[in-house]
Amino acid sequence: MVPERFRGKGRIIVIDDDEVTLKTISFLLDVDGHEVLVAQKSKEGLNMVIEExxxxxxxxxxxxxxxxxxVLEHIRNNPAGQKIPVLMLSISANLGNIAKAYDLGADGFLxxxxxxLALRETVMKTMLKGMIT
Incomplete structure (x- = not known):
């Protein structure tokens, strides 16, 4: 369970073309009090990141x-997106993808x-780290 003092602390954008994944993540993070915005298309999501x-x-x-x-490269190359924490998400959680995620500037991998529980803890830790740095 996520401690009460960390609930409702952020606006989170989820970009994934899989509707089930979007609904699952949205539900779990909404329960923790976050504002969750979703995009099923990468360009729409990128624009949302820069605007929101x-x-x-x-x-x-x-x-x-x-x-x-x-999308990650575009986020990192835009001054508005350079400091926004990004968690990469994939069914292919191999060492190559994980290493590439960090090499391109991601803050974590799911x-x-x-x-x-892993999703909620990773989100909380990544957001806390972002507040400190």
Missing amino acids: HPNLVILDISMPEMDGWE AKPLEN
């Missing part, structure tokens, strides 16, 4: 039109299928 200035982005790697790697 979220406290955290959760970004799927495998996306049509523009993959998560490219593996699908998501485990509820």
